[in-house]
Amino acid sequence: MNAIPPLNRPDAAYNFAYLDEATKRMIRRAILKALAIPGHQIPFGAREMPLPYGWGTGGIQVTAAILGPRDVLKVIDQGADDTTNAVSIRRFFARVADVQTTTRTADASIIQTRHRIPERALTEGQVMVFQVPMPEPLFKLEPRLAETRRLHALGDYSLAQVKLYEDIAKQGESGSSYAHPVMVGGRYLMSPSPIPGFDNPKLHNSPAIMLFGAGREKKIYAVPPYTTVESLDFDDHPFKPVRAPQRCTACGSTTSYLDEIIADDQGGRMFVCSDTDHCAENQGI
Amino acid sequence: MTAPLLESSGLHLRFGAVRALDGVAIDIWPGEVVAIVGESGSGKSTLLRVLAGQIDADAGSVLYRDTDGVTQDIPALSEAGRRSLMRSEWGFVHQNARDGLRMGISAGGNIGERLMSAGGRHYGRIRAEAADWMARVEMDPDRIDETPRNFSGGMQQRLQIARCLVTQPRLVFMDEPTGGLDVSVQAKLLDLIRGLVAKLGLAVLFVTHDIAAARLLAHRIVVMRHGRIVEEGLADRVLDDPQHEYTQLLVASVLAA
Amino acid sequence: MYVAVKGGEAAIGAAHGWLAHRRRGDTALAELSPEQIQEQLGLAVDRVMAEGSCHDRALAALAIKQARGDLIEAAFLLRAYRNTLSRFVACEPIDTGAMRVQRRISATYKDLPGGQVLGPTFDYTHRLLDFALAAEGLPPEAPEEAEAADGTMPRVTELLAREGLMSRDKLGTDEAPPDLTREPLPFPTPRPLRLQALARGDEGFLLGLGYSTQRGYGNAHPFVAELRMGEVEVMLAPAELGFAISIGDVTVTECQMVNQFAGSAATPPQFTRGYGLAMGHGERRAMAMALVDRALMAKELGEEATAPAQDAEFVLLHADNVEATGFVEHLKLPHHVDFQSELEKLRSIRARWQAERDAAAPIQEAAE
Numbered sequence: 001m002n003a004i005p006p007l008n009r010p011d012a013a014y015n016f017a018y019l020d021e022a023t024k025r026m027i028r029r030a031i032l033k034a035l036a037i038p039g040h041q042i043p044f045g046a047r048e049m050p051l052p053y054g055w056g057t058g059g060i061q062v063t064a065a066i067l068g069p070r071d072v073l074k075v076i077d078q079g080a081d082d083t084t085n086a087v088s089i090r091r092f093f094a095r096v097a098d099v100q101t102t103t104r105t106a107d108a109s110i111i112q113t114r115h116r117i118p119e120r121a122l123t124e125g126q127v128m129v130f131q132v133p134m135p136e137p138l139f140k141l142e143p144r145l146a147e148t149r150r151l152h153a154l155g156d157y158s159l160a161q162v163k164l165y166e167d168i169a170k171q172g173e174s175g176s177s178y179a180h181p182v183m184v185g186g187r188y189l190m191s192p193s194p195i196p197g198f199d200n201p202k203l204h205n206s207p208a209i210m211l212f213g214a215g216r217e218k219k220i221y222a223v224p225p226y227t228t229v230e231s232l233d234f235d236d237h238p239f240k241p242v243r244a245p246q247r248c249t250a251c252g253s254t255t256s257y258l259d260e261i262i263a264d265d266q267g268g269r270m271f272v273c274s275d276t277d278h279c280a281e282n283q284g285i
Numbered sequence: 286m287t288a289p290l291l292e293s294s295g296l297h298l299r300f301g302a303v304r305a306l307d308g309v310a311i312d313i314w315p316g317e318v319v320a321i322v323g324e325s326g327s328g329k330s331t332l333l334r335v336l337a338g339q340i341d342a343d344a345g346s347v348l349y350r351d352t353d354g355v356t357q358d359i360p361a362l363s364e365a366g367r368r369s370l371m372r373s374e375w376g377f378v379h380q381n382a383r384d385g386l387r388m389g390i391s392a393g394g395n396i397g398e399r400l401m402s403a404g405g406r407h408y409g410r411i412r413a414e415a416a417d418w419m420a421r422v423e424m425d426p427d428r429i430d431e432t433p434r435n436f437s438g439g440m441q442q443r444l445q446i447a448r449c450l451v452t453q454p455r456l457v458f459m460d461e462p463t464g465g466l467d468v469s470v471q472a473k474l475l476d477l478i479r480g481l482v483a484k485l486g487l488a489v490l491f492v493t494h495d496i497a498a499a500r501l502l503a504h505r506i507v508v509m510r511h512g513r514i515v516e517e518g519l520a521d522r523v524l525d526d527p528q529h530e531y532t533q534l535l536v537a538s539v540l541a542a
Numbered sequence: 543m544y545v546a547v548k549g550g551e552a553a554i555g556a557a558h559g560w561l562a563h564r565r566r567g568d569t570a571l572a573e574l575s576p577e578q579i580q581e582q583l584g585l586a587v588d589r590v591m592a593e594g595s596c597h598d599r600a601l602a603a604l605a606i607k608q609a610r611g612d613l614i615e616a617a618f619l620l621r622a623y624r625n626t627l628s629r630f631v632a633c634e635p636i637d638t639g640a641m642r643v644q645r646r647i648s649a650t651y652k653d654l655p656g657g658q659v660l661g662p663t664f665d666y667t668h669r670l671l672d673f674a675l676a677a678e679g680l681p682p683e684a685p686e687e688a689e690a691a692d693g694t695m696p697r698v699t700e701l702l703a704r705e706g707l708m709s710r711d712k713l714g715t716d717e718a719p720p721d722l723t724r725e726p727l728p729f730p731t732p733r734p735l736r737l738q739a740l741a742r743g744d745e746g747f748l749l750g751l752g753y754s755t756q757r758g759y760g761n762a763h764p765f766v767a768e769l770r771m772g773e774v775e776v777m778l779a780p781a782e783l784g785f786a787i788s789i790g791d792v793t794v795t796e797c798q799m800v801n802q803f804a805g806s807a808a809t810p811p812q813f814t815r816g817y818g819l820a821m822g823h824g825e826r827r828a829m830a831m832a833l834v835d836r837a838l839m840a841k842e843l844g845e846e847a848t849a850p851a852q853d854a855e856f857v858l859l860h861a862d863n864v865e866a867t868g869f870v871e872h873l874k875l876p877h878h879v880d881f882q883s884e885l886e887k888l889r890s891i892r893a894r895w896q897a898e899r900d901a902a903a904p905i906q907e908a909a910e
Contacts, residue, residue: 014626043726048621053868055875078879085875087550115879133869144855146729154365158402162387162394165401168408169391169430172894177883196883216865218726234408242886260882274879 017064017097023047027065027220031211034222039184040152041135046218056089057215059112059131063093066127066211067110072100074108079116079257079274086114105277115178117199119256119278122208124225130193132214135221137181137191157189160232168237177242183230184223192229198241198257203229246271251282288350289314290456290488293336296345298512305331306342307512313456318482318489320503320520322496322535328512329492330460336490337377337458338367352455372402376449380461382441385448386433392419392444393429399452418447423477439470443477450481459491463498475501496535500524508532565610576603588793588822589613593863594620595723595742597792597821614744618864625723632718634777634786638796638819639697641772648698649766650800656695661771662823698767699798699815708800708813731854736838740831741819743861749826751851752833760837760849764799767815771795771823795820799832806844814839 015021023045030044049057067073073093077086081103089112090101102108105118112129122128138148141159151159160181167175174180179194182203192200193212203210203223210223223229231239244258249270256278258271273279294310305328313319321329334340336347338359347359351374359367371377379385386395396415397405405411416426422443424436433441442462449457462478463471479502482489493499499506499520506523508516508531516529527533566573580587580603590602594617602620609615645661648654702708722738731739740748755762773793777786797818805811816836818828837851850856860866 018626020626020628043728045724045726047723048618048625048864050622052618052871053865054870054872055868057868078876082550083876084550084554087554091551091554114875115877133872145859146855150364154368156368156402158398161401161406162390162398165397165408165411166391166394169393169412171891173887173890175887177887178880194877194880196879198883216869233406234411235406236409242883242890244882244886257879258882259878260885274882 014096016069017067017093018049019047019061019064024065027061030220031062031065031222034211034220035209035224037188038223038227039182039188039190039221041219041221043218044220046215049215051088051092053216054133055085056112056114056131058213058217058220059114059129059215060089060092060213061215062129062211062213062220063110063112064097066129067093067097067099069097069099071109072102072107074102074105074111074277075113076111076116076118076275076277077114078259079118080276082276103277105275115194115196116257116274117195117202119273119275120281122202122206124207126208128208128210130195130210130212132191132193132212132219133216134179135191135212135214135217135219137179137189152188155187157183157232160189164232164234168234173237174233174239180239181232183228183232185227186230189232190221190223190229196242196257197231197239198243200229200231200239201241205229244271248273248279248282251279253279253282290317291336291347291349291490293347294345296332296335296342296347298331298335298340298342304328304512306335306345309345309509309512309514311336311507311514311517313488313490315455315488316486317505318487318491318503319505319507320499321490321492321507321509322494322499323509324494324535327509329494329509331512332509333458333460333490333492337375338362338370349456372399373452374455376452376454376457378442378445378449378457378459378462380464382433382438382445385445386441388433391430391432392424392436395433395444396448396451399448403452414451415447418451419444421450421481422447437470438466439474442466442474446478446481450485450487453485454487456488456490459489461493461495462491463493463495471495471498478502496524508535565608574607576600576607579603579606585823586611586613588820588824589745589827590616590620591821592824592827593617593742593744594624596620596624599822614863614867618867621864629721629724631778631780633789634779635714636774636776636792636794638770638774638794639694639700641695641770641774641794641796642791643695643770643772644793645772646695646768646770647766648768650698650768654696654698654701663825695770697798699800702767702800702813706812708815709803709809711815711817727858729855730841731858736854736858737817737819737831737835739858739861740834741821743831744863744866745824745827745830747861747863747866748830748834751837751857752830754849755833755837755851760840760851761845762833762837763802764816764833764836765801766829767798767800769795769797769825769828771825793822795822795824795828797825797828797832799829799836801836803843804845814843 026045030042034040034042046058046061049060051057051060075081075086075090077083080086093099094101105111105120108126110127110129111118112131114131117128136145136148138151138159141163142148142151164174167173178196179191180197180200181189182192182200184190192203205226205228207225209225212221233239244260246258247254248256248258250272253273256273256275259274261270261272263270289312291313296306296309298306309332321332323329335342341360349357349359351357377385393412393415396418397411400411400414416429419426419429424440424443433444436444463474466474475498491502503520506517506520507514508523508529510531516523516527516532523532524536527536580599583606586606587599587602590605590613591597591599594602601623602616605616605619606613608619643659645663646656646659648658699708703710719734720732722735727735727739754760756764773791775788776790776792778789779786799816800813801816803812803814814836816832818831818835820827834851834857837849838854838857840847840852847853
């Protein structure tokens with residue numbers, strides 16, 4: 001019979017940040033290539049992780065590959081540090097890498113995120129790691145990867161522009177409210193991951209490094225610091241970032257992205273910041 | 286104009302044992318309408334696709350002189366180069382509208398796509414131009430937001446032509462553009478094409494098995510059989526005084542009909 | 543004053559405690575051991591090994607126990623573990639021709655060298671619930687053993703190939719085949735990677751696709767040339783030795799499915815084969831895989847490829863149940879940020895729609 005490894009301390013059997021060093025090097029090569037070709041999707045040999053595909057394995061692998069012992073890690077999901085998946089991923093790294101974690105955007109050197117970019121302006125030296133479910137910005141228009149690869153190579157994005165034309169013709173405005181595609185460095189059309197359109201402008205000329213990891217689809221892409229990132233639009237129908245027009249019930253912000261909370265079953269609702277750290281900072285907590 | 290727009294020579298292409306092209310040479314001059322006629326299997330559609338850079342011949346050359354006067358070697362051109370030509374200086378009208386239109390996209394989107402791929406980013410102008418082109422191909426511009434599925438076969442072909450011509454190409458390839466349509470619809474469509482071509486000074490290379498269509502549209506006719514050109518000349522001369530016996534048969538069968 | 547819900551950490555801890563409790567079930571009953579699972583739920587173990595891409599019955603049994611019998615979850619556990627193992631050497635190709643056969647049947651010949659060996663099979667059992675199994679009883683009598691068949695069991699496809707009626711697979715090279723677990727799938731996908739993806743694909747998905755090729759979605763006329771299951775030796779050639787040594791036996795199931803091919807200008811009409819291989823005893827998997835493998839050859843053979851099973855991107859990118867379950871189940875994660883954007887978008891579009899209607903209404907009335 002095959003021996004079953006000792007079960008009392010499973011974590012001790014794993015390398016720092018879980019992945020072995022050869023795998024980290026492979027991922028770092030993909031990241032460097034991605035930074036060199038902004039917005040272009042680089043295939044990489046994504047590994048099975050102990051968390052399910054679709055739950056952030058791409059982001060986790062990117063984070064694991066760049067994480068060093070002196071890093072300070074922040075993990076958010078829906079803008080919040082205390083949502084269950086953020087907690088689970090932060091626990092994972094605390095367990096396999098023993099790094100310092102924080103909820104403060106200002107203090108973090110690496111911020112792994114799902115669906116949001118923090119409200120506080122990012123600074124040079126900070127790295128955002130996005131969890132990406134579908135890296136291909138054209139997948140709803142053309143599901144075949146062999147074909148979308150060709151379209152990217154040829155820089156042929158009229159399909160996406162036509163979709164936008166159709167949306168405006170039918171309903172007067174763009175149909176996508178999140179994961180709205182962006183042109184990076186004037187060359188590659190890129191999915192910003194499912195962040196709300198509200199966050200798209202934060203990608204433009206950001207001093208921080210933006211890394212995107214898609215585990216299941218096995219792609220990595222990146223936006224280097226100070227790179228142009230323009231949301232797809234028309235000159236006479238410019239892209240409009242949208243937020244609920246209310247103010248935050250907790251901190252009073254009228255500029256941050258808000259979650260809508262159903263307060264009762266009488267139609268009562270309130271609005272609070274999705275970025276919990278930002279909200280706390282506003283409240284002086 | 287002193288030089289041909291498109292020059293080709295020595296084209297050979299085999300599919301297994303079949304010689305689809307067997308030493309074909311053909312030139313097209315600016316503003317000229319050339320019909321390639323022949324039975325199915327004569328190699329005429331293959332020739333069209335080779336000249337348009339959609340398939341490669343086994344041997345032979347295809348040269349295109351672009352707006353800047355630069356000679357483009359079509360077989361040697363990258364896919365990006367070919368697609369860029371096809372989006373700007375060239376147009377292709379397919380026999381089946383399904384191959385030339387996006388069936389799930391509105392008429393306006395279909396026409397506008399070429400403007401957008403040429404860099405158009407002003408919604409209002411794209412839409413106005415699409416509506417204008419619908420009028421020019423005698424479609425109702427009020428139907429700009431309807432998808433091609435709502436249109437009849439003849440209207441779909443008009444839409445395809447509008448989509449092609451909106452970026453003002455210099456050379457348009459047409460593969461049986463009136464094939465599969467009712468005779469009365471065919472006649473109207475041919476009339477429309479003739480009017481547009483004359484007005485815009487387009488060069489057109491079109492393939493047809495319909496001698497009547499060739500007579501109506503073409504300045505020059507090329508007759509193909511078994512992958513070879515058996516006769517070519519001015520349309521009236523070829524149709525009224527065919528030299529080759531195969532051409533005589535073709536012309537006779539249309540007269541009989 | 544609104545206070546955001548906190549306590550994700552505590553909730554996760556409590557939920558997992560509850561899960562462990564549920565896993566154990568009624569403590570008045572004896573706990574199930576991985577050994578029992580391995581022995582008595584052997585086909586579940588084999589499926590988890592196949593989909594977990596790891597031939598280790600003990601670990602697969604443990605995974606099944608940990609996953610409370612959820613076989614996809616178990617395959618996931620096994621894959622995540624396998625991924626941490628270092629890969630230091632590749633074994634020689636296994637020789638299924640030299641298999642110590644427990645079961646071997648051919649549907650294309652009544653009899654053939656080596657004979658038909660029915661082996662341990664559900665085939666020809668009557669599917670009547672056996673209530674005797676509900677009561678613990680004496681073990682079943684040991685099966686009668688026949689004389690071991692001597693001589694070889696040549697593969698049926700080889701018999702056909704000798705006559706020139708069957709295409710031969712191209713001989714392998716010494717080059718190590720690409721490894722699906724290390725590299726992302728390229729498209730078009732070379733056959734070694736296609737087979738790897740199918741071999742670890744979800745059995746239900748493969749079954750449905752294979753079935754669809756029989757029902758006209760893909761032009762298949764399949765025959766089971768041969769289905770065999772048994773033990774094969776795994777050989778390893780360490781560089782320092784220079785020759786191969788045996789490191790043990792594994793049980794595999796192999797299916798060779800024969801299909802007609804009309805021929806082309808370059809190739810005479812002949813049979814082609816679809817190939818299926820499963821770790822452990824997995825006949826349904828091996829057969830379905832063989833059907834899908836053949837369907838995926840359509841393009842190479844110049845056949846019309848219109849059915850889902852013939853579309854390599856569709857099949858290979860959706861066959862992996864660990865990927866599929868992750869992405870389907872991720873919909874359980876909070877999406878309220880995106881949903882908020884959708885809400886605002888819908889409100890805006892509805893407002894425009896209403897405004898246009900209101901503006902149009904008086905005109906309509908005037909027209910009436």
